[in-house]
Amino acid sequence: MTEHLIEYVARDRTGITAVVTTTGVIDVDVVIENIRSGHSGYFVAADSWKRAPVRSMSFIGGTYLFANWDGxxxxxxxxxxxxxxxxxxxxxxxxxxxxxxxxxxLSGRRAMPDGRHLQH
Incomplete structure (x- = not known):
């Protein structure tokens, strides 16, 4: 199985639309199908030594990508x-x-336009 490192994601008001990997830009529907079929795996580098897998999750409104590295x-x-x-x-x-x-x-914080101060 090929594994791809996701560096960035593109999204709009509906959610994630594409992922940017080290090899190129991939449409989110292709990523979901690759994960479901077992053809490819995707992960995120949570830090320099830890990888977090990207999963395909089903919900009432459809399928989306999910990754979590802090619990x-x-x-x-x-x-x-x-x-x-x-x-x-x-x-x-x-x-x-x-x-x-x-x-x-009037409060004396500023001079009049001719430079004079008001006398109290």
């Missing part, structure tokens, strides 16, 4: 999903309202 009931295969790239968006600083400026001048 919890959580499907840790989702931890290998590609992260959505994020980008930094520059936002202009919020303009201070006229009321906030007035309060700052």
């Amino acid at each position: 919890s009931k959580r499907n840790m295969l989702h931890d290998l999903a590609f992260r959505t790239p994020t980008r930094t968006v520059q936002t202009p600083p919020a303009r201070e309202s006229w009321f906030a400026r007035l309060v700052a001048v």
Whole structure:
């Protein structure tokens, strides 16, 4: 039986759609069929010395892939999903309202536009 190391998984809102192995990208339905038939085995490198097997699990909504390496009931295969790239968006600083400026001048925390401070 051939064994494949899963490095990443691709997923959408419905779940895992494909796995990325050291040999290429494989559709999740092909992976499930390979596991069920015994043709191929899949595993995840939980750390440098431990391997966690990937299993095919049946549920009411269909069949899905499952891997767990910490003993919890959580499907840790989702931890290998590609992260959505994020980008930094520059936002202009919020303009201070006229009321906030007035309060700052009246409380003495800020000078008037001509540079004078209000006398108490």
